Amino acid sequence: MKTNSAPVALRRPVALGTALAAVLLLSGCGATIEADAKAPPKVTVKRCGEPVAYTVPQRAVVYEGGSADKLFSLGLVDHVHGYVMPPANPPVTESPWAADYAKVKMLSDDLLNKEIVVKAKSDFVVAGWNSGFKAERGITPQILDKLGVQSFLHGESCFNYPGFPEKSTPFEALYEDLARLGKIFRVEDRAKAVVGRLKERVAKVEAQAPEGDPVPVFLYDSGTEQPFTAGNQVPPNDIIKSAGGRNVFDGLDQRWTQVNWEAVAEAEPEVVVILDYGDLPAQKKIDFLKNSPRTKELPAVKKNNFFVLDYNEGISGPRNMDGLEKFAKYLRELGPKG
Structure with a gap:
């Protein structure tokens, strides 16, 4: 990578094996989760260090595999409209969530941009700072805010997010992302269970x-x-x-x-x-x-x-x-x- 951003994805086949079985347990095999009908119309969740009021997204656009994985692992495929996957990324057919990818649209095999989001009539975009979101390409959370499009940043990328930086260890950022997405989509119990399983896997490795x-x-x-x-x-x-x-x-x-x-x-x-x-x-x-x-x-x-x-x-x-x-x-x- 030539910048201090996330790597520009390129490719090789993924060995799934037992890891696939473990991930499928996490994802509930792509099962969708019903949000609480009594949930308030908006909830406030941090976007990096910035408190933002969210409604439940219905047409999410996700950038690269990490963003899609997080939503699919929470059983939210029905809330995902489509994905943007630069050609250097692994084929989605190799993903543990290949069945979920098949249910949504591939919107572009290029970098994320504002035009893709607008054309998709998206109400929610998930990406990292300085990778999917980038001021130089004219797509930032602030720009999307003005268009009435909600957005969410990977906590791992919040380290140098302008105005609202947030720093935590990468695994803790992953857990927090899942918890925050769970709150946004009103599936907090599901998120808690997914995070719990991830933590168990880490603890088992550390013990060995x-x-x-x-x-x-x-x-x-x-x-x-x-x-x-x-x-x-x-x-x-x-x-x-x-x-x-x-x-x-x-x-x-x-x-x-x-x-x-x-x-x-x-x-x-x-x-x-x-x-x-x-x-x-x-x-x-x-x-x-x-x-x-x-x-x-x-x-x-x-x-x-x-x-x-x-x-x-x-x-x-x-x-x-x-x-x-x-x-x-x-x-x-x-x-x-x-």
Whole structure:
């Protein structure tokens, strides 16, 4: 990524297996949930740090897999009008919620913009700040407010949201997103149950984490002259930590950010996590690291300790726990010294 925003999604097949079964339990197999008929017409919920009054959305537009996953996991497919999925994203047929995707419209395979939202007659848009919502592209929550369109921002992206920043750990932001969406759609009990299951999965992984000092881990997103990686404001930081590792750049209060190869070499990572997306396959990234004079002597590279993290397991959404469970298994099998 060339910015401090969420990564621009690219692609590779997702292994579902037991993770799929677990996610289907979360989603209630796409079952819709009836809102409380006695619920007030509006509820106030925070959009990042800003209190906003919401009516129950009926024609939601979601941007990328993380946004769709959150609503589908809450059984809200009947409230989703359509999705915007840039071509670099994984095919929706690979999603644990493929059946829900099939029930709604694909509105665009480009970036989110105001015209898509207006044409869809949407009353609610879910996206991240500086990824789906971006001032330079003319689509922000404030612009949509003026059009009478409600919006919701992923808490993970609120770190640098202008005017109303909000900071929390990525997993806590995910839990809070689901709780807030549950309140907006009047399905708070369902949201509480979904969050509870996600927390149980995290706790189980943490209880099995390898003993001893956490393994130093470098996440490689992209970049040759300078690498792009994960700071402590994006889900891979929590994935690495809960699995028993340590993100070598966990001291950076950033999201997806640029560092330099000297800092990577100094950190001496024992494992490299490759964020796998799109037209730059994971194997090409691995080949680069193995051949570049700047990286071929890294402990992780010399030991061939590479773990591939799927894009939708690395952006904010319920599939973070799929990525966590897979990475935790990898670390356990790797052994205490990598």
